[in-house]
Amino acid sequence: MLGRDDESQLLESLLRHAAEGRGGGVILHGEPGIGKTALLSHTLERAAGFRVLRAVGVAPEAELAYATLHQLLLPVLGRAHELPGPQAQALRVLFGRAYGAPPDPFLVGLSTLSLLSLTAGEKPVLCVIDDAHWADRPTLKTLAFVARRLDDEPIALALAARADEGHSTDLPDLRRIPLMGLKPEAARALLAERAGGRRLSEGERDRLLTVTGGNPLALLELAGSRIPPEGTHEPPAMTDRLQRSFLDRIRARHAGSLPLLQLIAADGSGSVETIEKAATSLGLATDPLHRAELDEILTYDGTRLVFRHPLIRSAVYHSATGNRRGAIHRALAAAFDTPADQHRHAWHLGQAAVGPDEHAADRLERSAEQAALRGGPAAAMAALSRAADLTIDGPGRGRRLWSAAHAAAQGGFTAAAAELLDQAERETSLDETDRIAVAVMRAVVAEFAGSPQDAMDLIKPWIPRALRIDRRRFTPTVAMYGNLGVRADRPQAWSDLAGWLDEITPAPDDPEDAVLLLLRAAGRARTGRDPGPVVRDRTAVESLTDPIMMTLAGSIARALGDHELSRRLYRNAGQLARNSGSLGALAWNLEYQAADELSRGRLELAEAHAEEGCQFAAEVGQPNTACRNRGLLALCAAIRGRPDAGELAADVLAEASDRDLADARFYARRALGLIELVAGRHREAARHFESVGGWDADTPSDLAMAIVPDLVEALVRAGERDRAAAATARYAHWTERIASPELGALTARCRALISTDGGADVHYAEGLRLHAMSDAPLEHARTELLFGEQLRRERRRSEAQEHLRAAAETFRRLGALAWADRALGELRATGESARTRMPEADTLNTLTPQELRITLAVGEGLTNREIAAQLFLSPRTVDYHLRKVFQKAGIASRAELMRLVLAGRPA
Numbered sequence: 001m002l003g004r005d006d007e008s009q010l011l012e013s014l015l016r017h018a019a020e021g022r023g024g025g026v027i028l029h030g031e032p033g034i035g036k037t038a039l040l041s042h043t044l045e046r047a048a049g050f051r052v053l054r055a056v057g058v059a060p061e062a063e064l065a066y067a068t069l070h071q072l073l074l075p076v077l078g079r080a081h082e083l084p085g086p087q088a089q090a091l092r093v094l095f096g097r098a099y100g101a102p103p104d105p106f107l108v109g110l111s112t113l114s115l116l117s118l119t120a121g122e123k124p125v126l127c128v129i130d131d132a133h134w135a136d137r138p139t140l141k142t143l144a145f146v147a148r149r150l151d152d153e154p155i156a157l158a159l160a161a162r163a164d165e166g167h168s169t170d171l172p173d174l175r176r177i178p179l180m181g182l183k184p185e186a187a188r189a190l191l192a193e194r195a196g197g198r199r200l201s202e203g204e205r206d207r208l209l210t211v212t213g214g215n216p217l218a219l220l221e222l223a224g225s226r227i228p229p230e231g232t233h234e235p236p237a238m239t240d241r242l243q244r245s246f247l248d249r250i251r252a253r254h255a256g257s258l259p260l261l262q263l264i265a266a267d268g269s270g271s272v273e274t275i276e277k278a279a280t281s282l283g284l285a286t287d288p289l290h291r292a293e294l295d296e297i298l299t300y301d302g303t304r305l306v307f308r309h310p311l312i313r314s315a316v317y318h319s320a321t322g323n324r325r326g327a328i329h330r331a332l333a334a335a336f337d338t339p340a341d342q343h344r345h346a347w348h349l350g351q352a353a354v355g356p357d358e359h360a361a362d363r364l365e366r367s368a369e370q371a372a373l374r375g376g377p378a379a380a381m382a383a384l385s386r387a388a389d390l391t392i393d394g395p396g397r398g399r400r401l402w403s404a405a406h407a408a409a410q411g412g413f414t415a416a417a418a419e420l421l422d423q424a425e426r427e428t429s430l431d432e433t434d435r436i437a438v439a440v441m442r443a444v445v446a447e448f449a450g451s452p453q454d455a456m457d458l459i460k461p462w463i464p465r466a467l468r469i470d471r472r473r474f475t476p477t478v479a480m481y482g483n484l485g486v487r488a489d490r491p492q493a494w495s496d497l498a499g500w501l502d503e504i505t506p507a508p509d510d511p512e513d514a515v516l517l518l519l520r521a522a523g524r525a526r527t528g529r530d531p532g533p534v535v536r537d538r539t540a541v542e543s544l545t546d547p548i549m550m551t552l553a554g555s556i557a558r559a560l561g562d563h564e565l566s567r568r569l570y571r572n573a574g575q576l577a578r579n580s581g582s583l584g585a586l587a588w589n590l591e592y593q594a595a596d597e598l599s600r601g602r603l604e605l606a607e608a609h610a611e612e613g614c615q616f617a618a619e620v621g622q623p624n625t626a627c628r629n630r631g632l633l634a635l636c637a638a639i640r641g642r643p644d645a646g647e648l649a650a651d652v653l654a655e656a657s658d659r660d661l662a663d664a665r666f667y668a669r670r671a672l673g674l675i676e677l678v679a680g681r682h683r684e685a686a687r688h689f690e691s692v693g694g695w696d697a698d699t700p701s702d703l704a705m706a707i708v709p710d711l712v713e714a715l716v717r718a719g720e721r722d723r724a725a726a727a728t729a730r731y732a733h734w735t736e737r738i739a740s741p742e743l744g745a746l747t748a749r750c751r752a753l754i755s756t757d758g759g760a761d762v763h764y765a766e767g768l769r770l771h772a773m774s775d776a777p778l779e780h781a782r783t784e785l786l787f788g789e790q791l792r793r794e795r796r797r798s799e800a801q802e803h804l805r806a807a808a809e810t811f812r813r814l815g816a817l818a819w820a821d822r823a824l825g826e827l828r829a830t831g832e833s834a835r836t837r838m839p840e841a842d843t844l845n846t847l848t849p850q851e852l853r854i855t856l857a858v859g860e861g862l863t864n865r866e867i868a869a870q871l872f873l874s875p876r877t878v879d880y881h882l883r884k885v886f887q888k889a890g891i892a893s894r895a896e897l898m899r900l901v902l903a904g905r906p907a
Contacts, residue, residue: 002216003186004039007177011043014156019049019124023150025143025157027132027169030179033217036160039179040128043158050126050156051076051119056306057134058313060268060351062166063382064343068135069112069142070095072127074303076119080111083118084869086581087111096340105138106619107581109145110872116146116155117874124154132159133166137378140167145619147173149873152880181214190216246315250297257288258319261297265317266328266351269344270304278331326352343367346383356392364390365400368407380407381416388423398424402434409441417445433469436462440477447480448588448622451660452488456481464500471504475512479552482519486555489662489694491526491701498523514540515549518556525560525737526702538565547573547585551592558596559702561740563775567596578870587616588625594632598639599742601778601814605856607636608849616872624664627655631667638671639778641818646675666692666703670710677714678818686714695727705734709746709779713786716753725754742779745770749783752790760790781810785823797830804830846888854881858894859901 007028014026028036044052055071073091080091090103090111103111119125129135129143147157161169170176182190187209208219250258260279267275272289279286288294289305297312298305307313320328329352336345346367349360364387368380384404391397405420421438439458446455459477466474478497485493501520506513518541521531541557542565544550554569570592577586590613597606610632617626631652637645649671656664673688689711694704708731715724728750735743745767752763764787771780788803804827811820847855850871857867864882868875882897891897 002190003182004035004042007039007179008042010175010177011039011158012046014158015043015046015050015124015126018126018154018156021152021154023153023155023157025147025150025159025171025174026177027159027161027171027174028177028179029161029163029169031215032162033215034179034181035216036179037130038216040130040158040160043126044128047126050124051122052126052128053116053119054128054301055130055135057129057131057136057161057166058268058270059134059166059317060266060347062134062136063379064136064347065138065379066094066108066136066142068129068132068139069108071304072129072139073112073115076115079118080115083111083114084865086579087114087869090581091115104581104583105141106145106583106616106872108138109142110581110869112142113146113149113874114868117153117876120154120876124156127155127157129157129159131166132161132169133163135167135169137167140169140171144171144173145872147171148615148619149877152877153874182216182219183214184209187214187216187219190219244315246312247319250312250316254288254294254297257294258316260284260286260288261294261316262320262324263328263331264298264305265307265313266320266325266348267332270306272300272305274332274335275305277335278328281331281334282327322354326354343370343379343383350383350386350390353390355390357390358392361387361390361396361400365403368403378407380404381420385420394427394429397427398429398434401427402438405438406441409445417441432465436466436469436474436477440474440480443477443480443484447484447487448624450624452484452624452662453490453660456484456488456490456493460496463496467500467504471506471516472510472512475515476546476549476552479515479519479549479556482522483552483555486559486702487661487663489666489701489703491694491697491699494523494526495699496523498527498529509540511540511544512549515544515553515556518553518560522556522559527699528733528737531560531737541565542568542572544569545576547577547580547582547589550576551585551589554592559738561738561743563596563599563740563742570596583616583872584620584622587613587620587622590616591625591628591632594629598632598636599778600775601781601810601816603636603640603815604847604849604852607633608852610636611849612853612871624659624661627652627659627661628664628667631656631664631671635667635671635674638674639816639819641678641816641821645671649675662703666707670707673707673710673714677710677717678822680717682714682717686711686718686720689714695730700730700734705731709750712750712753721754721756724750728754741770741773742776745774745776745783746779749786753786764790777810778814778816781807781814781816781819781823784810785819785826788823789826792826792830800830801827801832847885851881851885851888854878855885855897855901858882858897861898 011026014024017024028039030036053072053075055068057068061067077091077095080088082088083091086107087110089098089100090107092098093100093103094108116125116127132140135143143157143159146155150157157174159169159171159174163169181187188205191205191208250261254261259282263278263282263284264275267278275289276286289298297308299308300306307316317325329348333345333348333352336348338345342363346360346363349357350364353360364383368383368387381404384400384407388397388400388404391400401420401424405417405424408417408420421442425438439462443455443458446452446458459481463474463478463481466477471478478500482493482497485491497519501516501523504516506516508514508517525531541553544553550569550573554566554573557563557569558566570589574586574589574593577583577589590609594606594609594613597603597609610629613629614626614633617623617629630648634645634648634652637648649668652664653668653672656662656668669688669692673685676682676685676688689707692704692707694701695708695711697704708727712724712727712731715721715727728747731750732747735747748763748767748770752760752767755763764783767783768780768787771783774780784803784807788800788807791797791800791803804823808820808823808827811817811823853871854867857870862870864875864878867873867878871878885897886892889897889900891900
């Protein structure tokens, strides 16, 4: 530990905080031999009172899904039965102890977190993973999931990894500790202590420090070797030189055991039984393992053999010729030829193959199916890619490349998915159905992480053929096109859908066909035609079982003005995604739930959904979804009158413009406009609203029409009544085919604002009547405010006070404080001298989004374990937040909290 005082103190602090219940993690980064493993060993020595779980990443298992996680959790897997049923089943399926549907990767993350939290109930837990760069991607994603949720857990993570090998270990929620070479004083002390008795001259020491860069392992390994003299042009010691140094020592001391060591290096599993089986087929004696002859090279922890340093393993493995490595991998494939080890069997067959090998390719393809069943898209992608490499047949190669791309897309490896799809299309001849599927996959990638416009262009040419080939299979694609039309601000999509769907004869009682009927109705309504009866389709639509499809159906129902059906579909879809652990579907769904709650004025719930959606979208690689959720957060902040609302909206606007996300731009522009509108800067407000664009186009878009009620108010207040009247006329025409009280109320408000013939009262009264039939209290209050302002200007003081008082009370109850202040200002202008008493902010308004989510779950009667599973947290974290809720609410029991929720507005 010479020269590592700062690093060791930081690691000891990590342990101390974890012991106090404030967990966290670090990742040690540096070149081979820099001291990562020594620091991990130091941490283990200081972990008295901790339950220690250890794992080591190995290159042969870098593409075997959850191989490193299995190492880590193996000592505590016996407690999995204590987890909630879906989590316990996920781990059993994952590790081959049960059969079942493939667990979602984030259900695996939650199960891991819960198991670690359960273990930490007895004593703090320290998880140590060396050579994390060779850990498989699913394990790294699981560790990232866990790391984000350790603030209230007595759990510490300590990883060590190289930055330039294996998989990326840039885990943002782990503190990164870069390790540099030792400083001269520490390096000299190390040489004096460990140089094996050889005395080095001052010049030799200085030269050694120069060529090693202070790398501790290189210092020790090269101290006994010839040191390049000063003035020579020999390069400094690099990894390959260190490997030769290791290999020279092994050959000098264990030359006879080198073939056995090469087998162990290629194996990766560390299973003595497997190694002995493969050694027998190769004619190798395994006696050295049992006579402790190789203890300076290998260590045995009771379950597996591990090389004492990864460089030793690397040097040994690469010392074998290509032919020798092929023979070793074939022997290992035979040793792993059991039903439980088919993925390892296939992987070694693939490593052994040289040139086309259909047998190995077939086994790899079958192992990919097993990997997918165990939730390992990265392993499936790797196996299928290798299978394609070994396939000479064109169609077979294309099918395997396509399957590899599908696995890559499922795992969130968008760049790899695109590259594999390119290969599939370039090198093979796909049939029409496959080409449609390829286009759909590219579109999904573009929607989540690319351009929604590109996504539309990818699938548009294929939709008519998809409807003819198998309309039920491709219904999600058709619904996706309509959804993208709104997101990308392309109203032509509705006309396209109406034309395509007019040519089919769907069955109303079929769920997929019911979605198509809704789409056709929406397309007709948006193009000025009678949408026809759609109410009868509700039962079939509500029998959908896929959360993505349910969310899409909800968005279509909303376009038809059926907010009640839309809301139910959004909520049920979100609940289904939570229950199944489908975090990708949930991240996407939460934006729709947040927007719906915002439309109802339930700002706390909207913020809770949007914040959760941002977090989950970042975890599953959906940057577009994260940006949209941030746009909704900015809009909530603007309505609340928060001082940072403008900055939040500007940040979203910049990102949305870079990504060409029209819907996120809409959220940001509306937020900026509302800030100006409530402040009385009407021209600036109108400028922001008009920048959404398109309300005066021949075919106006949904986003353009959605901004018109705000725009009309701003234009009227800015003195541009003619333009406001034109916008109102377009809005009224757009809404006339949609039976929605909310839209009708907004239309009436716009007509009231532009009235010049004394008819404003009638329109305001109609708007308030329709508002009473809907569930949009924020817009209701805005209409009350505008009516009150009109009445005040007409000196009808008592009538004005009634409406202004109602508006102020609603705004304050909703938390829209800037709007409440505006209403109170108007109220004082009527001559009401005493400040109207506003209701106190209820307890639910004081909770953080996380606390609110947990509180509402308690209100539904869920236990802490059930809430943890729903929110992808550990039970201990739920308990921590509940204690804070009890303190804020001044209550002492769940029964009191349930009564509070039932009495509160968001229940």
